Amino acid sequence: xxxxxxxxxxxxxxxxxxxxxxxxxxxxxxxxxxxxxxxxxxxxxxxxxxxxxxxxxxxxxxxxxxxxxxxxxxxxxxxxxxxxxxxxxxxxxxxxxxxxxxxxxxxxxxxxxxxxxxxxxxxxxxxxxxxxxxxxxxxxxxxxxxxxxxxxxxxxxxxxxxxxxxxxxxxxxxxxxxxxxxxxxxxxxxxxxxxxxxxxxxxxxxxxxxxxxxxxxxxxxxxxxxxxxxxxxxxxxxxxxxxxxxxxxxxxxxx
Numbered sequence: 021x022x023x024x025x026x027x028x029x030x031x032x033x034x035x036x037x038x039x040x041x042x043x044x045x046x047x048x049x050x051x052x053x054x055x056x057x058x059x060x061x062x063x064x065x066x067x068x069x070x071x072x073x074x075x076x077x078x079x080x081x082x083x084x085x086x087x088x089x090x091x092x093x094x095x096x097x098x099x100x101x102x103x104x105x106x107x108x109x110x111x112x113x114x115x116x117x118x119x120x121x122x123x124x125x126x127x128x129x130x131x132x133x134x135x136x137x138x139x140x141x142x143x144x145x146x147x148x149x150x151x152x153x154x155x156x157x158x159x160x161x162x163x164x165x166x167x168x169x170x171x172x173x174x175x176x177x178x179x180x181x182x183x184x185x186x187x188x189x190x191x192x193x194x195x196x197x198x199x200x201x202x203x204x205x206x207x208x209x210x211x212x213x214x215x216x217x218x219x220x221x222x223x224x225x226x227x228x229x230x231x232x233x234x235x236x237x238x239x240x241x242x243x244x245x246x247x248x249x250x251x252x253x254x255x256x257x258x259x260x261x262x263x264x265x266x267x268x269x270x271x272x273x274x275x
Contacts (some may be wrong), residue, residue, distance in 0.1 A: 035073055035209045036236035040143035043244020045257045046190050049156050050074050054169045055130055055267050063117025068226035073237035081194030089189050098154035103203045105162020110207035116169045126168040130268025133173045137261040145181045171200035
């Protein structure tokens, strides 16, 4: 089997695994996908393959739509910050993975995310500070996403600090991840013509592959939702965070 075919098959397995993770713990599809795909291909190509699986699975997570408006009214400053941070970051340093430090930055983002997931403690944020802190958090999340393709840091920590009910928290994460994915896709589409011929990839082909990767991601998510009824989500999340910690540390050293 040719090298490209092996990469494609490996990517299918990666998205299926990432979908399982998201089905069990409610997040992790972009993080797991980017972490593993970055071992197989450039970060920019990995981010392009991730777009549709991330978008669709997060839209599914935002349901029910009728209960979404209160969450959106509360979190719109954060969403505005995500868009500004992502587009501004890509405007400053180009497509995802364009900078030589992108791989190490992704490793650091994974280490920070895993460390917070393992040992972090959420502190309740007073309502009067949530708007400006949400904007600042969104800007930081967007900037990190523009550099690495990962948009969970520090967004998830901020959302958990709001002490939202479980369903509202799941919707809030789905909303933030959806906005991040759309902003990342717009930024990458705008930067696509500037990608060098020799070192880039075909944007149209990447969209097609991204659509194909949606199938294992959705299948994995459905399987993960069934597993969630049998496994302990806290235990599963701890194993996931330890794995991301080791992988992130490896990427930092390799970078």
